[in-house]
Amino acid sequence: xxxxxxxxxxxxxxxxxxxxxxxxxxxxxxxxxxxxxxxxxxxxxxxxxxxxxxxxxxxxxxxxxxxxxxxxxxxxxxxxxxxxxxxxxxxxxxxxxxxxxxxxxxxxxxxxxxx
Amino acid sequence: xxxxxxxxxxxxxxxxxxxxxxxxxxxxxxxxxxxxxxxxxxxxxxxxxxxxxxxxxxxxxxxxxxxxxxxxxxxxxxxxxxxxxxxxxxxxxxxxxxxxxxxxxxxxxxxxxxx
Numbered sequence: 001x002x003x004x005x006x007x008x009x010x011x012x013x014x015x016x017x018x019x020x021x022x023x024x025x026x027x028x029x030x031x032x033x034x035x036x037x038x039x040x041x042x043x044x045x046x047x048x049x050x051x052x053x054x055x056x057x058x059x060x061x062x063x064x065x066x067x068x069x070x071x072x073x074x075x076x077x078x079x080x081x082x083x084x085x086x087x088x089x090x091x092x093x094x095x096x097x098x099x100x101x102x103x104x105x106x107x108x109x110x111x112x113x114x115x
Numbered sequence: 116x117x118x119x120x121x122x123x124x125x126x127x128x129x130x131x132x133x134x135x136x137x138x139x140x141x142x143x144x145x146x147x148x149x150x151x152x153x154x155x156x157x158x159x160x161x162x163x164x165x166x167x168x169x170x171x172x173x174x175x176x177x178x179x180x181x182x183x184x185x186x187x188x189x190x191x192x193x194x195x196x197x198x199x200x201x202x203x204x205x206x207x208x209x210x211x212x213x214x215x216x217x218x219x220x221x222x223x224x225x226x227x228x229x230x
Contacts, residue, residue: 034218043223044158044206090158102148102160102171103208103219 002027002093004074006106014114019063019078021109023091026072032094033074034103035065039087047089050074061085086113117141119222121207127228128197136192136225138207147190148208148219149182151175158206164190197229 007022025031035047048059055067061084065076074091088108095101120139128134140147149161163170164182181193190209194201204226208219 036221044221046218046220049218095160102163102173103150103158104160105158107157 002031002095002104004033004091004093004104004106006089006091006109008109009107010110010112012112012114013081015083016080019076019081019085019111021076021089021091021111023074023076023106024072025074025091025093027093033065033067034092034094035059035063035074035076036090036092036105037087038090038108044090047076081111081113083113083115086111119207119209119220121205121222121225123225124223125226125228127230130199130229131196134194134197134227136194136205136207136227138190138192138222139188140190140207140209141211141220142188144209144211144220146170146210146219147182147184148210149192150206150208150221151203152206152224153200153203161192161205194227197227199229202227202229 003026005024013019030052033050036044037047038044047063048057048065050057050067058064063078065074067074088110090108091106092103095104122137126134147164150158151161152158160173162172162176162182179195183191204224206224207222210219
């Protein structure tokens, strides 16, 4: 069965410093992996997706993630945090690598950005 | 840009009452989903729906829950007799198979409060 583990429930950074949100996955096949962001009282917005085309994936708002099969990791990074990045971030794996499969969410990492 | 919409944004109901949560998926999508997020917990899959029938459901999705696509645009989740533990944010999602991955687009959610 597919699963994801987000290693930090809360990360706090200063504005302008790098962001690292860690995610490890477990999958019996080459997975489709996603990062979603949820701002307070908002829905879930797709940040980026890995679909086996390239191991380094660039997303919106300057975020990127690197798929490392040897480490079963898909960590999310950003070189310089902005106040507007404060939100909950979810690492997600698709249950099946085909149409209609459910998404399996990690526990979430709350990112705080200090001025 | 097309988006998934959900109504109402907030629903308050008494325990034992029936509620219907409504969603309008993106128009050319064929796969529809409901997820829920209890406050402070991770997002959980409830049910997926394709070709006018349930494709998959979780153990949460018991006989108290049902889904329906009553017309060509709406997708509804009905809870027959609400319990206190049904209080959560309910997210609708839809997807179109791209041939390579399963990207799901989420609505803004309906916050259900059961008193």
